[in-house]
Amino acid sequence: xxxxxxxxxxxxxxxxxxxxxxxxxxxxxxxxxxxxxxxxxxxxxxxxxxxxxxxxxxxxxxxxxxxxxxxxxxxxxxxxxxxxxxxxxxxxxxxxxxxxxxxxxxxxxxx
Amino acid sequence: xxxxxxxxxxxxxxxxxxxxxxxxxxxxxxxxxxxxxxxxxxxxxxxxxxxxxxxxxxxxxxxxxxxxxxxxxxxxxxxxxxxxxxxxxxxxxxxxxxxxxxxxxxxxxxx
Numbered sequence: 001x002x003x004x005x006x007x008x009x010x011x012x013x014x015x016x017x018x019x020x021x022x023x024x025x026x027x028x029x030x031x032x033x034x035x036x037x038x039x040x041x042x043x044x045x046x047x048x049x050x051x052x053x054x055x056x057x058x059x060x061x062x063x064x065x066x067x068x069x070x071x072x073x074x075x076x077x078x079x080x081x082x083x084x085x086x087x088x089x090x091x092x093x094x095x096x097x098x099x100x101x102x103x104x105x106x107x108x109x110x111x
Numbered sequence: 112x113x114x115x116x117x118x119x120x121x122x123x124x125x126x127x128x129x130x131x132x133x134x135x136x137x138x139x140x141x142x143x144x145x146x147x148x149x150x151x152x153x154x155x156x157x158x159x160x161x162x163x164x165x166x167x168x169x170x171x172x173x174x175x176x177x178x179x180x181x182x183x184x185x186x187x188x189x190x191x192x193x194x195x196x197x198x199x200x201x202x203x204x205x206x207x208x209x210x211x212x213x214x215x216x217x218x219x220x221x222x
Contacts, residue, residue, distance in 0.1 A: 033209055042201060042213040043154065050209070087153060091208055098169065099144070099208050103153040 002026040004088055004102035011108045012078055020073045020105045022088035030091040032071045034062050037104070038084045046073070046086075075107075083109045114138050117202050117214040125222055130189040132217050134202030136182075140212075142205045143185040145169075145177060147198040148216075154201065160185055192221045 004024045012018035022032065031050035035043040047055050049064035049071060061074040075082055085104040092098050114137035124130050134143060145157040146169075156169030158177040166177050174196060176188045189196055197220050203211040 031209055033211075035211075042215055043203075043211075045210050045212065048209045089154075098159065098167075099156060099211070100170070101146075101154040101156075103151065 002090060002092060002100040004090055004100060006086075006088060006102040006105045008103070009106045009108070011110060012075075014078055014080060014109055014111050016078050017074065017076050018078060018107065020075070020086050020088075020107065022071045022073075022102055024069050024071070024088070024090045024102075026090045026092050026100060028093045029066070029069075030093040032062070032064050033089040033091065033099070034060075034073045035087045035089060035101075036084050037087065043087060078109050080109050080111070083107060115202065115204050115212055115214040117200075117217050119217060120215065121218045123220045123222060124192050126193060127191050130192050130219065132187045132200055132202075132219070134185040134187070134204075134214060136185075136204045138204060138212075139182060140204040140206050141182075142208055142211075143179065144203040144205075144208075144211065145175070145185065145187045146201045146203065147171065147196075148201060149198050157187065157200075192219075194221050197221045 033048045034046040037043040047062040054063045059076045064071045085106045087104045088102045118133045144159040146154040155171045160166045160179040179185045200217045202214040205211040
C-alpha cells in the first residue's frame with residue numbers, strides 16, 4: 001500500500017526557518033504536493049514537485065528526492081500566521097491518478 | 112479562490128439513516144474528490160471522479176457511494192450512517208490531482 005511519514009509536531013521561533021520532512025512509500029509514485037491547513041479551516045494548496053530539486057514560492061520552498069523517497073517543505077522568515085498543520089500528499093500513477101495524504105505536521109510558531 | 116461549496120455545512124443524524132452530502136463547483140474542473148478527516152488520520156480519500164459518470168474508489172470507500180451526473184456536482188451518500196462515519200468531510204476539485212482546491216467542509220455527527 002501507500003504510506004507517508006511526517007513528524008507529528010514541530011515548534012519554531014518567529015523569524016526563523018523550519019523544515020518539515022516527508023518520507024513516502026508508494027507504488028507508481030508520480031509527484032508530491034504540500035498543503036496547509038489552519039485549525040477549523042480547509043486545506044490550501046502550497047506547492048507540487050514532480051521532478052527532483054527545489055521549487056520556490058515566496059517564503060515557502062519544497063524539495064523532492066525520488067531516489068531517497070523523500071521530500072520536505074521549507075518555511076523561511078516564519079510568521080505567527082504560519083502556525084498550522086502541513087500535509088504532504090503523494091500522487092500515484094497508473095490508470096487514474098489517486099492521492100494519498102500524510103497524517104500531517106502541526107507547526108507551532110512561538111514569539 | 113476556487114468556486115467550491117459544500118452543503119450542508121453541519122449535520123447531525125441518527126444511526127441507520129441515509130445521508131447525502133453535496134459538493135458544487137463553478138470552476139469546470141475535471142477532477143472531484145471526497146475526503147474524510149479524523150484526528151490522527153489526516154485526510155483519507157473516499158471516492159473520486161475524473162469526469163461525468165466516471166468515479167472510482169479511494170482507500171476508505173466502504174459504506175459510501177457517489178454520483179456525478181453533472182460536471183459541477185459530486186454527491187456523497189452514506190446509505191446507512193454509522194457512528195464510525197462521524198467525521199469532517201471535505202470535497203476537493205482540480206484540473207489535475209496534483210493541485211486540489213478544497214471546499215469548506217461538512218461536519219457530520221452520527222448519534
